[in-house]
């Protein structure tokens with residue numbers, strides 16, 4: 196799927212190491228305790244200090260890798276600022292620790308900060324998550340697992356800074372004498388900040404555009420009627436217009452790449468193909484759970500099934516809003532969709 200993309204560096208940095216990847220930008224990588232086993236983070240030269248972009252998941256080994264970087268890679272300069280692209284725990288996770296460690300401010304968008312604050316304190320939503328899964332057609336046991344899996348934000352993000360500085364669409368951030376513009380993406384997260392430096396032709400893309408996997412676009416249990424795929428596709432269009440074709444993209448997962456327009460087109464085509472599959476499958480009424488074997492051709496374990504459920508619903512809700520399919524609420528409480 197990435198035949199049209201070009202990857203200038205084949206080997207990522209080991210944990211605790213950094214690689215200069217663009218003017219003033221250093222690439223580092225931390226481990227994640229999932230099938231997606233790593234995240235890319237960025238350290239930007241910022242005059243008398245450094246700006247960190249994204250923080251890593253709250254693991255002891257990640258705090259240790261950061262400490263090694265602080266000793267070996269900062270040239271005795273302090274971290275002045277922590278920017279977080281979006282609230283997911285692999286990005287926001289260690290923000291409270293980093294900002295305290297350096298007495299540095301957190302810069303992020305308002306919605307991402309609010310989501311992080313809410314999710315890190317959430318303790319009364321297990322029942323609504325379970326109801327969400329049952330309505331989508333999962334069985335009792337899978338619904339319980341879904342509810343528990345979705346409820347562990349605090350494991351990766353135990354605390355969120357109580358104060359933040361707001362960035363948003365069009366914000367200009369001066370970092371090390373260069374201007375980085377914020378471009379907001381939606382669909383993967385509510386107000387995801389991408390950072391674009393026109394002078395050097397570099398985009399810090401977060402999870403909005405990834406080279407080898409398609410970003411997770413899921414209906415969330417806390418907004419069960421959401422249509423995140425419509426938001427995501429609109430954001431892809433906006434990014435394609437805003438970004439020149441020849442820039443270097445620094446994604447949060449996999450490798451930095453050239454070919455941003457090609458990748459945006461591939462991601463849009465991927466969702467269009469999934470939508471076609473869903474329409475075909477909805478020749479007979481189908482729940483989100485019924486669609487999992489159609490959308491995910493590999494065998495899913497119960498944990499992956501929970502993850503995939505939100506994605507199936509995202510395609511169903513998008514097609515419903517496009518009037519390509521219609522919803523039927525069954526007597527069993529399960530929502531099914533048909534053409």
Ligand SMILES: [Zn+2]
Nearest residue numbers: 281283383402
């Ligand atoms: Zn994310």
